[in-house]
Amino acid sequence: MPNWCQNKLQVTCPPEQIERVKTKLFTQSDNRQWLLDFSLIVPMPSSLYIESGSSCDKVMRFLTLSKNKRIDRWLLRHYINPSQVDRIYAKVKRQRWNIGSFIQWLKTRPDEQQMLWLDLVLGEQYLSNIKQYGYKDWYDWSLRNWGCKCNVNPDNCEVIFEEDSIFCLFDTPWKPPHAWFKSLCVALPHIEFTLSFFEPGMWFAGKYIANLDGSYSKIYIDEDDIERFAEDVFDEEFLW
Secondary structure, eight states: OOOEEEEEEEEEOOHHHHHHHHHHHEEEOTTOOEEEOGGGTSOOOGGGOSOOSHHHHHHHHHHTSOTTOBOOHHHHHHHSOGGGHHHHHHHHHHHTOBHHHHHHHHHTOHHHHHHHTOOHHHHHHHHHHHHHHSOSSHHHHHHHHTSSSSSOOGGGEEEEEOSSEEEEEEEEESSOOHHHHHHHHHHSTTSEEEEEEEETTTTEEEEEEEOTTSOEEEEEOOGGGHHHHHHHHHOOOOOO
16 A cells, blocks of 8 residues: 555636536536546546556567567566466477467457466557557556556545635645646646645655646745644644
């Protein structure tokens, strides 16, 4: 489980702009709960919503090897299920396969791919995503374009709409969504945004403040002042 970073977004604008801001930032869940949604300002390409992990990275690297490369035990130990190395190596020697011919054999055998931990379809999707978007999956893209691992935690998101302001308390894993906030300032200039954040696990806090020209500034709270900041902004209570 990640350390959850607490965030508080405050929006201040003329009443006639509240509805516009509301549609740009928030969606409603099936139970009519309002949720902040990063993808409304910075949408993630749908093809990036795929499995992420080190075993998947191995498949991608395997597919980038030279198709004429000979296969030996060392190579198999690095790319397939270790329990299958002897069986596959015996087949490779008998068939005199190189990487290219081995891949062709695997493509028509999904059961073998599963057994060997080589999901070729996923690996090819990774390579396609990198070529098209610069990122292989949702994880890498999110860190770069939102600034945190994933979208807002729906279990901890509270939104309050007022006549000329909006307040939203929400959690994100490990870090605040600083990259998303920067895009927000550009997408909706001439509106006041303040994003306050507090991460109790690693003990850091601060604010991002939108400037009316579409730029933004950053304030990091001194370590000795974080406790008071968390009490004032997030109503935290400390018992030590």
